[in-house]
Amino acid sequence: MAEHAPPASPEHEEKLERLLGIAAEIFAEKGYHAASIRDLSKRAGVSLSGLYYYFHSKQELLLMIQERSLRKVMDELSRKLEGVDRPEEKLRTLVHNHVGFFAENMAAMRVITHEYDALEGECRARMRQLRREYSNLCQEILREVRRFTSAGDVAPLNVATSALFGMMNWIYAWYTPGSNVPVERLAEHLYRLFTGGFIGHPSTSSAGRKAG
Amino acid sequence: MAEHAPPASPEHEEKLERLLGIAAEIFAEKGYHAASIRDLSKRAGVSLSGLYYYFHSKQELLLMIQERSLRKVMDELSRKLEGVDRPEEKLRTLVHNHVGFFAENMAAMRVITHEYDALEGECRARMRQLRREYSNLCQEILREVRRFTSAGDVAPLNVATSALFGMMNWIYAWYTPGSNVPVERLAEHLYRLFTGGFIGHPSTSSAGRKAG
DNA sequence: GTCTGGTTCGAACGCTCGATCGGTCAACCT
DNA sequence: AGGTTGACCGATCGAGCGTTCGAACCAGAC
Numbered sequence: 454m455a456e457h458a459p460p461a462s463p464e465h466e467e468k469l470e471r472l473l474g475i476a477a478e479i480f481a482e483k484g485y486h487a488a489s490i491r492d493l494s495k496r497a498g499v500s501l502s503g504l505y506y507y508f509h510s511k512q513e514l515l516l517m518i519q520e521r522s523l524r525k526v527m528d529e530l531s532r533k534l535e536g537v538d539r540p541e542e543k544l545r546t547l548v549h550n551h552v553g554f555f556a557e558n559m560a561a562m563r564v565i566t567h568e569y570d571a572l573e574g575e576c577r578a579r580m581r582q583l584r585r586e587y588s589n590l591c592q593e594i595l596r597e598v599r600r601f602t603s604a605g606d607v608a609p610l611n612v613a614t615s616a617l618f619g620m621m622n623w624i625y626a627w628y629t630p631g632s633n634v635p636v637e638r639l640a641e642h643l644y645r646l647f648t649g650g651f652i653g654h655p656s657t658s659s660a661g662r663k664a665g
Numbered sequence: 666m667a668e669h670a671p672p673a674s675p676e677h678e679e680k681l682e683r684l685l686g687i688a689a690e691i692f693a694e695k696g697y698h699a700a701s702i703r704d705l706s707k708r709a710g711v712s713l714s715g716l717y718y719y720f721h722s723k724q725e726l727l728l729m730i731q732e733r734s735l736r737k738v739m740d741e742l743s744r745k746l747e748g749v750d751r752p753e754e755k756l757r758t759l760v761h762n763h764v765g766f767f768a769e770n771m772a773a774m775r776v777i778t779h780e781y782d783a784l785e786g787e788c789r790a791r792m793r794q795l796r797r798e799y800s801n802l803c804q805e806i807l808r809e810v811r812r813f814t815s816a817g818d819v820a821p822l823n824v825a826t827s828a829l830f831g832m833m834n835w836i837y838a839w840y841t842p843g844s845n846v847p848v849e850r851l852a853e854h855l856y857r858l859f860t861g862g863f864i865g866h867p868s869t870s871s872a873g874r875k876a877g
Numbered sequence: 878g879t880c881t882g883g884t885t886c887g888a889a890c891g892c893t894c895g896a897t898c899g900g901t902c903a904a905c906c907t
Numbered sequence: 908a909g910g911t912t913g914a915c916c917g918a919t920c921g922a923g924c925g926t927t928c929g930a931a932c933c934a935g936a937c
Binding site for chain 4: 723
């Protein structure tokens with residue numbers, strides 16, 4: 454192993470990022486197993502064997518796409534959470550960050566949610582760890598929200614967490630960015646649906662801004 | 666076409682159902698493209714070519730799994746909805762039916778939600794139609810709920826519908842039947858989360874049963 | 878016994894896939 | 908000028924894929 458160690462030169466990293474982006478698009482379109490390295494070769498304008506200079510295997514390519522993207526989501530969330538104290542506002546930040554990143558980076562996010570099972574062995578373990586971290590962070594925020602509001606035990610925390618991720622991740626199945634529902638509005642809708650529910654409760658809650 | 670028309674004899678149908686069940690399991694485990702007809706051949710104890718007596722192609726096999734399963738869900742829902750008048754109860758019935766069928770038929774439901782894009786051309790169109798019917802039914806129920814309750818315009822109906830399906834369909838990513846959360850309880854949790862939200866509203870709603 | 882038709886099978890075809898290997902070529906260092 | 912190295916490529920390998928085809932099996936009817 455370590456046959457061709459990543460030189461990490463800026464140009465190298467730049468081209469790698471470009472390849473990962475194109476690969477994410479292809480994986481998102483056709484699915485990991487149906488997509489071929491030859492597809493990537495054609496669309497990127499790089500020879501088949503030339504691609505293997507940037508990754509060891511198709512598996513590693515998939516892992517890099519997922520790991521880098523999810524890390525970006527988590528890093529940006531951490532940054533945005535600095536200075537935020539109110540639990541409900543933390544939750545709101547998480548939803549907006551997730552949905553926003555999702556809409557702006559549809560291909561990669563689709564690969565994360567849809568091709569997780571395509572990872573094998575060590576690769577799967579690495580992503581499982583990262584996903585768990587993210588999920589735990591979300592669950593802890595929910596715990597705070599519950600403690601600091603009148604939230605009863607409508608559902609166990611893990612069920613609520615999964616439900617929230619379900620709402621957010623299902624976006625890829627129906628939402629097309631640039632539709633009549635802008636991203637920020639969509640995020641706010643999902644946030645309110647989750648906290649207040651479809652029927653909603655009288656007043657409470659944060660932003661009074663509504664109007665359409 | 667119509668080379669070997671389905672004789673529809675009881676034994677034929679029975680064996681076909683068995684094959685579809687096993688195929689659903691394999692597709693659910695490895696994904697449509699990663700799974701091979703040879704896998705099905707081995708697990709079913711039928712020769713490779715013998716399988717093609719029951720379907721014309723891998724595509725048709727996938728279509729049959731999805732179409733039959735979703736139709737079952739919809740038929741059973743229609744049956745359960747007979748005699749139900751209150752909109753909220755209709756919604757509750759839909760959620761319980763969907764989640765219940767999901768948990769009891771995990772493989773097929775996973776194939777429906779996860780391998781829809783693996784369908785091509787005519788097959789995709791057929792399933793799109795069926796999915797649209799189901800989704801529309803759900804959306805109409807939500808419309809009724811909104812009209813007959815104090816439900817404000819927390820979110821557009823299509824967003825709410827998609828959010829609900831997201832919550833329900835995401836189950837396959839985390840829930841294992843027979844865990845510490847029984848299916849009926851899970852369904853009720855999701856129903857309440859969706860209608861009342863995570864923070865919830867004072868009283869309202871149906872079943873007063875809570876306790877843990 | 879033999880005919881018939883639904884059912885099953887072994888063997889093979891053509892194709893695409895992920896991955897490898899030896900080689901080329903410009904850029905840089907000494 | 909000679910040598911090293913990072914970046915890239917054409918050709919190819921072996922494996923597995925979906926699908927086909929003709930032959931065999933095996934009830935029950937005659």
